[in-house]
Amino acid sequence: MSKWPTKDGQFLIVPASDPISPGAQRHRLTALAVDTFGQVPIIPVRDGSDRLIGALLGTPIDLDRHELPKRLTLSTTITAESVDTAIEAEIYRLAGSYIFVLDLDGLQRIYLDPDGSKSLVYDPATRLAGATAMTLMDEPDYYARLKLDQHRQLDVTHAGWFACGLTAHHGLFRLICNHYLDLASFEPVRHWPRAPVAPSADPAPLFDAMLARIRETVEILRDGADAHVALTAGTDSRFVLSALRPLAQDIDFVTVAAPGAALDVAGARALAGRFNLRHLLLPFRRASRQQAEAWQIRAGHCVGGANMTMHPSVQPLAESFFIGGLGGEIGRGFLWLNAAPETLLDAANIIDRLKLPREPALLDAVAAWLAPIAHFDTLFLLDLAYLELRMSSWAFADAYANPVRGELHPMISRANFEAMLAVPAQMRREGTAFEDAIHRAWPDLLIFPINRYGDWRDPAKRALDILSNPRRVLRKLRQLTLLRRHAV
Template sequence: MAGTGSDPDLPGQFILDTTINNIPERWISERIGDWFLGCHPTLPVIRLIDEKGQAAGWLLGYAIDEGGRLLQDKDTLRVNNLIDGGESCEEEFTYRFGGRFLTIFAGSRWPRVYLDPCGSLSAVYCPHCKIVASTTNLIPYDDLTNGRVDLARELGIPYTNAMYPLDLTPRYHIFRLLPNHYLDLSTWQSVRHWPSGPIQGMIDVEKAIGIISAIVRRNIAAVTKSIPTYLCLTGGQDSRMLLACAKDVANQIELLTFSLSDDDVTTIDIAIARQIGKKCRIRHSVLPPREPTPEDLKEWMNRIGFSTGEVRGWQGCTMFRQADPAYARLYGVAGGLGRAFWSREYAMTDTVSPERLLDYCRAPYTRETLEAARQWLDRIPFTNASPIMDLFMLEQRIGCWAGVWPYAYGDDPGFTLFPMCHREVITTMLSLPAGYRRSGNLMRDIIQHEWVELLGWPFSEPIGSLKITLPVRRLWKMAGNVFRNPGSIIGGIGNQRPGGK
């Protein structure tokens, strides 16, 4: 059983503990002072040292430095000012990097854990056990850490796209560390470190496009230099923006598109991606649909500890096995921040309630969930609704969803990475004029700046013969549903009436 020194199948995962007993067999283990780090062999470990060469901690995962280099397993990095500087040195060091990673300062005057800007290498922690881990799987059960059975039942995971709200997890007394927070290993408190106040300044659009595209280009190039790379291309804006920024290394990537049975969205994705690949002479592969096996479904959810809902990814788990595990996968996660995806409907003077936050999570209103939402709202250093919802999207949707599901995949030596995951990219997107962000033009404008020919295809709309065949297919599907359930059309009409049930 995980958490008892056994050898669970949890690739890319880690545990930080005050005892070696909970580290799975055959995992790599290291020690600094009272802290034991255990990592699955597929997870890169970079050693951190202070100015005197003493062990200060670790950087785990796939970090890209300012020079465009993907750090490698067993690298050693020096952290300046740990001895003579202030506590901000840890944050300043961490957010020099892009990629999917976290830092652990176990041998510092300020023992802390920091996530990357998106929380894309997610972490949970148990204060009374004094354990930090990638998922709840690695934390042993005791009388205080049993499952939140009632909440889990109401969320309906894995059969829904619901999310555990904010720092709640499937188990009591185990909490998720959110993006923009560090975990103080001396007090076991999560502390918000960014933003410390309203995000200042209003950046010029052209300047913002230059900053974002340069960092995304650098991150993509760093990955392609190190490992064969899939760019996961859909029909949407965010992945196409990644492709635009990959123009200089297009001959080193392979476009990858997923297919789910009887799914209009992936049908459109495939048609657009196939044409782009052909026109731009980039290799393009489509993973054909495969019925998920019970074993794969169980493994997918077990690896993430049933910590979030992601129906399409879960149902596609057997299909994903057709991809080459030696390839890195690049996804366009975080682009929604640039077009105010969760905040566009809010005026600055609106109020955000705990209940509204829970609605986004598809979570019930319980004493526990409402308290988690209230506490989160109380700790935000501003009251304007629009930036609150931007922050909520970053910390909930990205940190508690996109930071979790990559653990489901056992790629080796491949890995998942979000090229937009960089503090300067996040800050720049959130500093754009509100009207421009709400226009949704940022990704389109970056594409025009980097590779204008990619605007020759619509975003997520049928092309070619699909303009005719998809509507016909939808009508046939609707007719089949009515035939199988004649009462559904009556119920559907009733639901559209005022007061209809």
Template sequence: MTSIPSLQNQDTVEYGFPEKTNFDALDRMTPLPVQELFRQWLLTPHREYIPESWDQYFYEGWHLGAHPQTHVCRLHCSEGHFIGWIFQPQLYLREGQAVFPEEMINLPVRGQPSSQDVERILFGRTATGTSMSEEGFEGMWIGVIFGRDGKKPFRRVYPGPTHSVLFSPSAEVVATSHNLIPDAARDIEISRAFDLPARQRFYSFGLTAFKGVQRLLPNHYLDLDSFNAVRHWPTHPFEQFEHGATGAERIVEHSRRLLWGLSKRYSSYKIFLSAGRDSRAIAAIARPLLHEDRFDFRLNTTYGSDLGSRVDLQASIQLARIMRLPHDVTKRVIRKVPRLAILKGFVRIGEAVSGPSLASAATSGQGAAFSGLNLAGMAGEAGRAFYWAGRDSDKPVGVEEVNKCVGAPVVESTVLAAERWLAELPAWLRDSPPDVFDLLYVEQRLGCWEAPVRYLYTGTPHTASLMASGFNIETMLRLPYAYRKSGRLQHDMIAHSWPELLSVPFNEPRGFLRFVALQERARNQLRALRRALRSAIR
């Protein structure tokens, strides 16, 4: 087994990801010191679980402890009464106007909110679960609500549309990582099956590496009285648009509404530009702000020696000329990352996911040199059949297929978890395979893979994922199936908002790079032929 390196003796430091995971070594690192759990928090009825050095809150028997960097906003009804907390809200839309939640915000609801009120004030949804464009919280947030349905009070935890959080029914704790859950014992069987961080994958379907600890997925709330997770969305079939381009235009207009709201606080922006669809769509969304004197927009492209990076560089240079914006080009430098730093980051995020972000965080930190807002293209895959582009749209969805999509090992625990996830879907949704796969993308890839990574970095997050808005995600789920499968969403978003950017093909090598691509394809085909011949000879 691989041992934890010591940074005291630089001659014996091990670098990079381990070939095989040493779970004993990970357990010796756990829990990390609470001061290293940046922006994390826990909610529990047990006061003794709260770190003394953290900010502390209390309401109706529930203790909340939050790292000093955590943005905790108190929620009040229109009459001024306390109704809950929300963590890390980026923006609140009220009648289409952007409000920045600070220490407290009054929401448009009288008294304790009902379940239906919660859908409206948190998510901006109507009684039928349809998202409105003029109300609700934006960003990677999690809310705690003390409400009432008639005479029956409730206490619930609601992750935002792409966020998630851990909970332990036996310990009675809701927390951002296992570091804050007392006596979180490793489930060695499932840990070995996933083999993180040696293998670059993520825990899916609410599973974790620890006994009795579960992940609360997007579109679910946690009932704090029973500590049961309950799906609360979607509730009604998605009403598809007649034309996919209608959805593309809605996403552009809503994203611009969000960007205009953010512009009240931020004047500097960075767009990470590549040859792909999402980053170009974000640039097109930002077009109305790009050349206003009060804003500073910069494009950034990082490239390496591989063909994909060279295609990114080629396309981004051409696009920057069309946009007439400053373009920072950075050559990717391969750094030796101490394994200890990778493992500490892995433990910090609850051992939820392993991948390049662990190494990136260990070498680059938060990127403190830029204090503006990074505009990311996350979540666009939900509108272009990411998991089902090559399959029959009418074929029923099975457990084996959804497990394969998320890259989970085939063991009893993953099979049962996938079965539960499918079984809890509304019957009308299970009968719509494309919707099942796109919801799978939102709840697993975004909720289990992307969300935990947000706790890797120190300081205040400076990233906005405009496409990941709940309104935009629902809009993508309302696109016609054939349109999603065609992959035209980002194309039509750009055609609507900046058609000149379509003159540069997506992810396509041009000029000399086309010849390089043909050479590489020929070499790959030759390797595949050799492997097939060796296999036939054996």
């Protein structure tokens, strides 16, 4: 059993009448309070009548005012009738990584940012919500409630995760993006989307506007804090880099030389050398057993894999924001394999596409998730599954575990997701919208191939990937086999 780690960077959301959590700093709202451990930015939110209606936790970025807000004042007075429209218009216009706690006249809710990049779990029995399991329960309770059998069945230590609101603990649930937690019922409620995103005949202006938002997001964060931008050989890294062309000489870029990352290291070095970028190459540092166990606790035992083993490598960024490129795969139909708008979709098919086992509790959870939105076409449902069941459930379950000041992905915002979802289906399958946008913004970046060496090393890499990670190959083969059976 590992030494119990600190709660630094985490929080609890509790009734204001409850006693303050030991070791926490209390931020009182109205009926609610936020108890924070260590450095957790709290931004008060007022409506148009200057009434306190809640708070933002994390790093929201206000592109309209070009600032990291210290307080946010909405343009309208919020009522029970207008609250849904107002939050979509005034909170979800923000970029960055945040949670919004609404505390208004009998309406107490918790909202995530558009991809849930600051995650939240909740316990309906104790009526508590917080960053991770370790903030909601003490050490003996944490281990007593662990679902060890399900953890093994989902292969969480390696590539699996707890999806669709499930967690590694009995009676504890994860809020997933596009849902708010109603603190009256302690039930999640979907608030987006109300309808499919209409396709655009010409996505070029949408992507150009997205590049401008990415550039402004990074510029605001860089001007207010130390920050490093991830640099790899991938599509989304190149897309973000193209957005930063006017700022590129004044930005610090970073790559981790992790096992299996030789292509990313080579691509990053080539880009940095060709375009004279300030580039930090961090050597790989493998986590000790104690470090890996502490990381798992801070992630609630809900994910494992590469981040668990390599997280000490980013320790040099402890005082810096890490700016990544997550979020772009929604614009390329990540889960669309062999699917068409009319393809029949059920819980088993979605789980197969996620490359997860058909574990009974997961089947039930995905079926319940699918039922109220089954009227959407299959491709849009798979987009929502990618955002909610993969990204929100997997990519950000470790939001409080890594040793950086904060992590932020400028492709994640409501406006950016709607832009990517508006790309016609064929263009999304081919991924051309991204390369076309890179070509318009910084064409010389395409001198170097994306996700390839462009020489004899590419077939050698494919062979090495198979030999070095047979578990991944088996998961892919299993996915393809099950999808073919489903189609038949």
